[in-house]
Amino acid sequence: MSSIRKNKAFMAILYVLVFLLLAEWLTPVITLTDTGHKSLFLIFIGISIIMAFLQIHWGISAAVKTIYIMWFLIHVYTESAIFSFEALGYILSDLRINLEALFAQDWAETTDIFRTILFFSLIWMAVYLIHYWVSFRLSIFLFYILTVVFIAVLDTFSPYNGDSAIIRIMIIGLLLAGLLHLARWLEGHRINKNIERLAGYMIPLFLMVAMATALALYLPKAEPQWPDPVPYLTSFSGEGGAGPGSVGRIGYGVDDSELGGSFEGDDTPAFRAEVEDGQYWKVETKDIYTTKGWELSDSAGDPVLYNNGDQIATEFEPGSEEESANAVLEMELDFPFVLYPYGVESIQMDEDIRYSYSAVDQKIEPLLSGAPFEPETVELQFNEPSFSLTGLRESTTDKLAELPPELDRYKQLPEELPQRVRDLAEEITLDSETVYDKARAIENYFERNDFEYSLTDIPVPEEDQDYVDQFLFETKRGYCDNFSTSMVVMLRSLDIPARWVKGFNEGEQLVDENGVETDVYQITNNNAHSWVEAYMPGVGWMLFEPTIGFSGSSQIDFDLDIETSDTEEQDPLEQPEQPELEEEEDPAAAAAAESSGPGFGERIGDFISQHRGIIFMAIAALILTSLVLFTQRQKWLPKVLVPYYRRRKGQQTFEKAYLRLLKQLDLYGIKREEGQTLMSYARYIDSFFGTREMSRLTSSYERSVYGGQPETVNWNELKESWEKLINRTTS
Structure with missing residues (x-):
C-alpha cells in the first residue's frame, strides 16, 4: 500500500466525506418509508466507517455490528434499554416466524423486525463496498453518479424534495473526486507527502468548490428552455394530475387531500x-x-x-x-x-x-x-x-356565539395546527371591530406582506409540517390554493365560519375582428381557481379573494343606500373598499409576462444591487485565492511546465526550457549572484541538490547559445534531467 493510503489524516477526510454521502442516501429512504430512528441508523454507519478506517479485524468488526443491531431491535421493538432473556427470546421468536414465512414464500407475513435486519444488512454491505472503492481503488465515481441519479429520481417522482440534497451531494462528490484523483496522481508518480504538504493541494480544491457553489447559488438563473418531461411520462400511468413533489398540469381536479407542489400552465x-x-x-x-x-x-x-x-x-x-x-x-x-x-x-x-x-x-x-x-x-x-352595509357594521364578534350548530363544521381545525398560525390571525385582526373587518384584514394581509404568486418552485409540506404554516412563515410563495386555504384556516382560528371553494375565475374576454370586446369569455384550464366563502352573522355567506392578482367576482357589490343618509360622513374604515376592476390574467399568461419581463442587462443590474455584499465577498475570495496561488506558484507551476515542455520539440525548446528552469530556481530561493557565471551557478545547484543534472544542462546550453552549435543539443536526452531538477523545486 502506497504512502498516501497510509496517511491517516488524508484518509480520515475521505471517510468523513463518505459518511456524509451515505447520509444523503439514508435521508430519503427514512423519509419516504416512514421508518424513523434516523440518528440510530447514522450511528451504525458511523461505527462501520470508523472500523473500516481503523482496519479493525473483520471478526471484531462483525461482532460489534451484530451487537449494535441486536441492541437496536431490542430498544426499538421491545422498549427495553438493556439485553434481557425476554427481549432476546422475543427477537429470536420473531426471526423464526419470518424464516417460516420465507420458506413458505409468504412475503406479506414478514415483520418489521425482519425488514429492519435486512435494511441493516444493506447498509453493512454498502459501507464495505465504499470502503473497498476508497481504500483500494481510489475511485468513488460510480457511487457518486448513482447517488445523484437516486436523489434526482426521488425528487422527480416522489414526495421527497431533493433541492438542497442535490447541492450537498454535488459539493461532497466534487471534493471526494478531487481528493481521490490527487491520491491516484501522487501514487502514480510515487510521490510521498505528509499532511502539511498535501494541504497545499487540498486548500485550492476546497476554495474552487466553494467558489463554484457560491456562484451557482447566487448568479441569476435562466428559465428552463425545455418543457418539463414529468407530466408526459406520468401520463402513461393513467394517473394524470400532480402528485406531491411533482410538477402537475393545472386544471380542475377532484383530490385535494394533499396540496402543494408546482404546476405548469395548460391553456x-x-x-x-x-x-x-x-x-x-x-x-x-x-x-x-x-x-x-x-x-x-x-x-x-x-x-x-x-x-x-x-x-x-x-x-x-x-x-x-x-x-x-x-x-x-x-x-x-x-x-x-x-x-x-x-x-x-x-x-x-x-x-x-x-x-x-x-x-x-x-x-x-x-x-x-x-x-x-x-x-x-x-x-x-x-x-x-x-350586501347591506348596515348588516356588515352590525356583524360584531359577540354574535359568533349565537350562530346555529349547523355552521360548526365550518370552524373545524386539526389539533396539530401550529399555535403561531392562530397568533398571526389574532395579530392581523387586532384592530378590527366587526367580523367583516376581520375577514377583510386577513384578505388584504397577503398583498401587503411580501407574498408572491407563482406556479413554480412550490414545495410540498414535510410529513410533520402544516401546509398553511409552511406558506405563511417559510415560503410565502404559492398560488390560489395556498392563499385561499391560509385565509380559511385563519378565519376559523377566530371562530369565524369559513369554507374552501373551487371553480373557475372569469377567464379572458374575447374581442371581435375589429378589436371590440364581446360578451364572450374563454375559460381554460389555466383559470381553474380556489377562493374563500366566510359567514357574516346577520348577513350570510360572502365571497372573499385573498390570492394576489385576482379581484374576485367583479359584480358582487354592496348596497350602500340601506339606512344611510350621508355616505360622506361615514367612517372610511367602515366602508367596504371596492377593488378596482382589472383585466384578469390567467396564471399561464402571468407566467409568460413574467418570463418576458426585464431584459438580461436589467436582471444583472438588479442582481448586483440586491447582492452587493455577497458579490464583494466573492470578489475578495477570488482576489485572495489569486494571491495565494501567485505566492505559491513555485509549488504548482512545475506541474504545468513539465507536461507543456514534454510534448514540445525543436531546437529552441531546450533553450526556453533552460531559461524557465533558471526562473523557477530563483522562485525557489536559490538566486544567481550578480556577475556569477552560469557554470558556477550550475555547480552550486548540483551541490545543493546532490546531483550533476544542472551542470549537464548548462554545458549543453552554453554549447548551443555561445558556441553556435544548437544542432548538437538533443532535447529528448536532456528532458529527464530538466524534469528532475524542476520537480525538486516544488518540495
Missing part, C-alpha cells in the same frame, strides 16, 4: 361563457382541513332535486336587481356538474334533466334518467347578490 379550453360581465364560476366547497389539504365531511341530509327551469335555492340569495342576467355556457370539456355564478336562480338544458343540489358541498349535478350527465350547453339565470 386547454374548458368552456365558453356568454355573459354580460365576467363571473366566478362555482363548482363545490370543502370543509375539513387536514394539515395537508381538504376533504369533504360525511353527507348531512339528502340532496334537493330540481327540474329544468325550477327556482334553485342556494346559500347565496339572488340580489335585488329588477332584471336578472343570463349566461350561456358552451362546454368544451366534459364535466359531470354545473358551473354556476353567484346568485343563480334557474338552470335550463335542452334535455329532460333534473338537478341534484347538495348542501354539503354546494355542488349541482345534472341527472338524466337518474344517471350522471355531462352537459354540452347550459343556460343560467342569475341575479348577483348584494
